[in-house]
Amino acid sequence: MQINDLKAAKKDSKKRVGRGGKKGTYSGAGMNGQKSRSGHSQAATFTGGSSAIVGQTKKLRGFKSLNPKAQVVNIKDVERVFSDGDEVTPETLKEKGLISKLHLPVKILSVGEISKKISFKDIAFSVVAKTKIEKAGGSVA
Numbered sequence: 042m043q044i045n046d047l048k049a050a051k052k053d054s055k056k057r058v059g060r061g062g063k064k065g066t067y068s069g070a071g072m073n074g075q076k077s078r079s080g081h082s083q084a085a086t087f088t089g090g091s092s093a094i095v096g097q098t099k100k101l102r103g104f105k106s107l108n109p110k111a112q113v114v115n116i117k118d119v120e121r122v123f124s125d126g127d128e129v130t131p132e133t134l135k136e137k138g139l140i141s142k143l144h145l146p147v148k149i150l151s152v153g154e155i156s157k158k159i160s161f162k163d164i165a166f167s168v169v170a171k172t173k174i175e176k177a178g179g180s181v182a
Contacts, residue, residue, distance in 0.1 A: 111146040114139050116170055117153020125157040129164065155179070 059068035070077040086093040114134060122137045123129060131147050134140045140147055149161065151169035158178040166174070171181055 109145055111148035111165060112140045112142065113148055113150055115150050115152035116155045116173060119149065119159065120153060120155045120157060123157065123159055125159070127157075127159055129159055129161045131163060134164075149174075 056066070058066040059070075061068040067077065075081060076083075086095045088094070118139055119129060122139060123133075127133070131140065131143055134147060135143055146165060147163075148165040148167070149170045150167050151173055155173055155177045159174070160180040160182065161174065162182045166181060174181055
């Protein structure tokens with residue numbers, strides 16, 4: 042055998058159609074259609090044109106805060122209902138009918154005047170209400 046009788050080994054051309062996914066020309070995207078095109082993206086809720094389940098469900102309106110608003114009691118109501126030397130707690134306020142729920146916080150506001158020495162426990166106050174109570178000789182804990 043002579044050098045001129047030798048032939049170069051045949052090279053197979055690589056198939057580089059489509060790229061990506063396994064082998065073949067379509068890159069795992071199938072043949073025609075919207076989902077085989079480049080740049081295709083759909084909303085996660087898309088259901089082929091019919092109404093999505095998300096669209097069929099009722100909408101919940103509004104907003105519910107994780108921090109509920111305090112029940113408000115005015116100083117004039119505390120003055121009217123409690124006597125001198127009493128201790129005011131959320132439980133006693135509920136007994137007297139000034140608040141309706143024990144699981145919600147209570148806040149005393151400064152509407153009205155107070156002249157009795159009343160002590161308060163486990164209750165929030167406005168700044169002015171606190172000064173009025175302390176001026177009357179009451180205590181705030």
